Amino acid sequence: MIAQLRGLLAQVEADRCVIDVSGVGYLVQASSRTLATLPQPPELVCVLVETVVREDAILLYGFAEASERAWFRLLTTVQGVGAKVALAILSVLPPPELMGAIATGDKTMLTRAGGVGARLAQRIVTELRDKCEGMPTGLPAGTVVSAATIAVPAARGIAADALLALSGLGFRRAEAQPVVERVIDRLDGKADLDIVIRDALKELAR
Template sequence: MIAQLRGLLAQVEADRCVIDVNGVGYLVQASSRTLAALPQPPELACVLVETVVREDAILLYGFAEASERSWFRLLTTVQGVGAKVALAILSVLPPPDLMAAIAAGDKTMLTRAGGVGARLAQRIVTELRDKCDGMPTGLPAGVAVSAATVAVPTPRSIAADAVLALSGLGFRRAEAQPVVERVIGRFEDNVDLDVVIRDALKELAR
């Protein structure tokens, strides 16, 4: 089983990247936050990996931090949460916010992730609320996470995250910023980071 990859970052897309390790290109799926944390191709990159073996494929999921990988593993224990949905959740909520949202029973925060409806959000809260103790958050030692730490992302913070992600994909900030703002302007209160990045990529690719 592959637990970590270190090599040249050959390519970055909206939800995956290719890492060249000694001439072998590994396709790694990842959250938008992990992809945004990667260097510019073709620089050296290192990601933690969760290997999923299926009858028809061997799939690799990459993470910039061990805490994100641990939460990915926990999320996928919930019925209805596959790898794609787990990555969508982690793209919207980093581990500290995810823990706090579950502790608070905040289904609205969870439904900001693509593929998560109210019923699935309730199932996640119900099944994981008692399993959060001891889960890593990536925060410095001694920093506690509580329901009070949950903050609803504002369009401004989502715009900043989207621009950061697009910059990680090789787009200049000056060209990405107006496109992101235009995409966000199409939405009202409920705007999802993954949707913003996806729609912005479509416009920038024209």
Template sequence: MIAQLRGLLAQVEADRCVIDVSGVGYLVQASSRTLAVLPQPPELALVLVETVVREDAILLYGFAEASERSWFRLLTTVQGVGAKVALAILSVLPPPDLMVAIGGGDKAMLTRAGGVGARLAQRIVTELRDKCEGMPTGAPAGSVVPGVTIAVPTQRSIAADALLALSGLGFRRAEAQPVVERVIDRLDGRADLDVVIRDALKELAR
């Protein structure tokens, strides 16, 4: 099963994208929120993946955050909520808003998503209200979300992820590691994974 894809973003459409991993293009369906935060093609991209195997197809659903993937899994446990409807919900309601809507029984918020009528919204609230406690929200640091702990990436974890990405692109760890460390030092504590990978690629390509 595919859990994540890291490669060159080859194409972005309204509800899906294509990620080129070592010459193989993977078609990944995603919410509009995930597609909006992807870099411009053909830059390096990383998406978390939920693989759905059917009798007639193997489908990949991509997410920019682990919290969005967790909510996708939870939503699709509700009868009548398939992958398409779950993505539609996540396109209009990010995880923090989704938690508020379900926890507060706000069916009107849920019906903003395509394919969700009043009856289905009620079913989602009824079935998930007791299950959403402790679900990740992906809210930014400093946001107040009762009962939720927000994990903030450290420079060490960013460096490790950047090295994994560069290794996947064919760079040896010995040559990539000092470059990644220089980039992170230059960013002076404001390191972001996408920026670190982009800047490291520029140096390595020289």
């Protein structure tokens, strides 16, 4: 089983990337959040990997953080949550937000992910509520997950999604990142992805 890949980032697409390890290109599917943390190709990268072996294929799923990989594994234990849906959930909800949504039974947050309807959201909450304790969040040790502690990771998630969208429009990460951060700071915690992208585009076009 492949647990980690280190090599040159050869290509990044909307939901996957290609990592060149000693001349072999590995196709790695990932959440938009993980993809947004990657540098521009060709740069050296290291990603954690979950290997899924099927009858017709060996699939690789990549993660920037161990907490995201742990939640991917947990999510895929729920009936109806395959790898694609798990990545969709992790694309819109980083681990702290995901834990908070499950703990509070907030199905609306879960249905923000593509492929997750009200019924599946209810199943996720029901099956995982008692399994959340002890799951990693990526936050400092001892941090209690609450509405207050979720706010910062939520803003970081919006920033990552906005950077990914702007990269797709041809803007360099180094150019777009400070603009996105300024826009989010200006919105004072009330950031919405569409508004962040719109305002960032206005600044970048000047």
